[in-house]
Amino acid sequence: MIRKAAAKDVEELWKLINSSEELRPRADFSLSKDFIKAYIMHPVNFIFVYMDKGHIIGTIIGEAWKDRSFGYIANLVVHPEHRGRGVGTALYRHAEAHCRKLGLTSMNFFTEVGNRRMQRFAERMGYKRGKRFYYYDKEI
Numbered sequence: 486m487i488r489k490a491a492a493k494d495v496e497e498l499w500k501l502i503n504s505s506e507e508l509r510p511r512a513d514f515s516l517s518k519d520f521i522k523a524y525i526m527h528p529v530n531f532i533f534v535y536m537d538k539g540h541i542i543g544t545i546i547g548e549a550w551k552d553r554s555f556g557y558i559a560n561l562v563v564h565p566e567h568r569g570r571g572v573g574t575a576l577y578r579h580a581e582a583h584c585r586k587l588g589l590t591s592m593n594f595f596t597e598v599g600n601r602r603m604q605r606f607a608e609r610m611g612y613k614r615g616k617r618f619y620y621y622d623k624e625i
Contacts, residue, residue, distance in 0.1 A: 492522055544562050546558070574606075574610065592612075
C-alpha cells in the first residue's frame with residue numbers, strides 16, 4: 486500500500502533514507518529528522534511511503550512545481566531486501582499520478598553518472614536523458 490508520509494513516519498523514514506549507500510555522498514552524511522519533518526510539512530513537497538506488513542519498505546521524495554508545470558524527484562529509496570519486486574516502480578507511478586492530478590506536464594530527476602541501476606530504471610520507466618536542465622558541478 487502506498488500512502489502520503491506523515492509526521493509519525495519521521496523516525497522510520499530517517500532510518501530507511503540514511504541506510505541507503507546510494508544517497509550518502511560521504512560516510513558522515515545523513516539527513517536529519519528535522520529536515521525530513523520539515524520536508525513532509527512543506528506544501529510544494531511530497532513524500533509517499535510504500536507499506537508492507539506495517540513497515541515502510543520504500544519511499545519517494547519529491548517536489549511539485551505548479552508554477553513551472555513539472556515535478557522533481559529528489560530521492561527514491563527501497564529497502565535492499567525488497568528491491569527488484571516492483572516497489573520503486575509503484576512509487577514512481579504514484580508520484581507521476583500525483584503530479585498529473587496537479588496539472589503538471591513533466592517529471593525530472595538527477596542521478597549520478599555511475600548509478601547505472603537508476604539509469605536503467607529510468608529508461609524502463611520511459612524517462613529520457615534531459616535537455617531542459619544543465620547540471621554544473623565544482624569542487625571547492
